[in-house]
Amino acid sequence: PVSLSPDTLELLAYLHGSELVARFQRRCGLFLVDATNHSQGSTRSHLTGTPDHGCSRPQYEVRNLILHYLFLLSAGLGHEIFYITCLPCIHWNLDPFLCRRLVNMWTVVMYIGQVMKDLLKLPRPLSPPVVKLETRVDAEYGLPSTHAMAATAISFTLLLSAPSRIQFQFEVGLLLAVTLSSLVCLSRLYTGMHSILDVVCGALISFVLLYVTYPYWETLDHFQLSSPISPVVGLLLPLFLSYTYPELDRYTTTRGDTTTILGAGAGCSIGYWVNEQLGQTFEPQGELPVPLPTLTVAALPLGFARFLLGIVVLLGTRQVVKTLSLRLLYWWYRVPKNDDSARRRREIEVPSKFATYTSVGLVNSILVNRIFLLLGL
Known part of the structure; x- marks a missing residue:
């Protein structure tokens, strides 16, 4: 077994703490309030409510609507509605090859992440002090964040696979991959569903899996199709x-x-x-990489x-x-x-x-x- 120094254990406990998440939420304008204060109203609050209509849940105030909806939208990129729309859309309108690569990595990464959650059994952040904006998965364990894993894997699998298929500026693709994965990772802190340790470990695990599997992508393609x-x-x-x-x-x-x-x-x-x-694979015809569709x-x-x-x-x-x-x-x-x-x-x-x-x-x-x-x- 691997033994960790007391300083390392202290750092991990700090990164897994709920107060860091609550502090990030407050910096972004999301505040936990008790029912008595909430009923009196607040002149600084733009939006009030209870997470996912849970009446027994602590109530909250939103003081930055732009960040609020940005992070809610970003969190949605890790839910079923995104996977059942975005990934097939790449297949139908861009290139089935890219969709196949994304689905393969998404499946591997998500399975490993979900199993790790239930083996490690580390809890999610506590409420209070954290505002929890989602309740469906609250009973799940926290580490690693599979939202962070999936966003990282999908963004960078697409970035690594697309140059051989489609003409685009790599630097622009890298910026989009970093931005998308970062927004999803931060959204898990904003929604109160993960600690900083959960999110960092999720992203790192995905990068390790990408690094380990990348040399075998072509071999897997050949086996899968032939x-x-x-x-x-x-x-x-x-x-x-x-x-x-x-x-x-x-x-x-x-x-x-x-x-x-x-x-x-x-x-x-x-x-x-x-x-x-x-x-009949419905893949782009002609010399690859092809120009981006106009x-x-x-x-x-x-x-x-x-x-x-x-x-x-x-x-x-x-x-x-x-x-x-x-x-x-x-x-x-x-x-x-x-x-x-x-x-x-x-x-x-x-x-x-x-x-x-x-x-x-x-x-x-x-x-x-x-x-x-x-x-x-």
């Missing part, structure tokens, strides 16, 4: 990892969220293999139409498969239809979420582009 066992590995390995996810003494959303990510990764992996076998008056509405139609198809797939899988599993395990708590049981949660998001990944990678072709989009 090997006859690729679809078998792409399906069974994520399914195995979902079922063997570490058990906790209490329910949190980590196992379900991890299964969602692994399912989406499995569906996309199989879909990309199928496209390669069919000889944003013309005609291209913008076309891209927007593809985006809207694609999202409708994916959300429709998600809803249909989720409903059918839950009904089938409830019937199989003889669970009453009105027992919503049964969704937390592993034998129901894992197959339902895995089937749902594997289907979403398959539809995204195989079907949506072919619908675009049929409709002339």
Whole structure:
């Protein structure tokens, strides 16, 4: 075992402390107030409320609306709504190759981050003194921040993969990658969901994973697209990892969220293999790297139409498969239809979420582009 000096342990405890997070929130204009002060009002407050409509939660004041909405938007870049819109949009409107790289790294990084959380079991910041603006994941453990991991991995995987595919100024891409990942990391402090140690460790772990895996990206591409066992590995390995996810003494959303990510990764992996076998990958034609697509008056509405139609198809797939899988599993395990708590049981949660998001990944990678072709989009 690695032994740490007392000074190092003291520094780690300091970086993991809740007061640092609360201090950052106050510097950004987010203040915790008790109910009596809140009811009297405040002339300095621009926005007041309770986090996620939790009436029993401490109330807060927002004194800097610009930073407030900037960080809320940045935090949203780590939620499902971002992944189910942004990553597929890269596939539909830019380059499926880049989407494949992003999905692969996103899946690996998020699985490792989620497992580390539930093995290390370090708590999130305390409230008070911290204002917590999200409650869905409050029961989860804190270190590392998977928002920080995902933002770092996605930003820099795109930066490292894009030069061979698309012509752009690398310095501009580097600035955007640093800005995006930094905003997401800071948003986790602002929303009160992570300590500085959680965020720093999350970003560092992602950089280590990028460094370790980067030399093997081409090899993985070749295996994923060409090997006859690729679809078998792409399906069974994520399914195995979902079922063997570490058990906790209490329910949190980590196992379900991890299964969602692994399912989406499995569906996309199989879909990309199928496209390669069919000889229709929808990748840019001609000499690479190609110029960035021009944003013309005609291209913008076309891209927007593809985006809207694609999202409708994916959300429709998600809803249909989720409903059918839950009904089938409830019937199989003889669970009453009105027992919503049964969704937390592993034998129901894992197959339902895995089937749902594997289907979403398959539809995204195989079907949506072919619908675009049929409709002339």
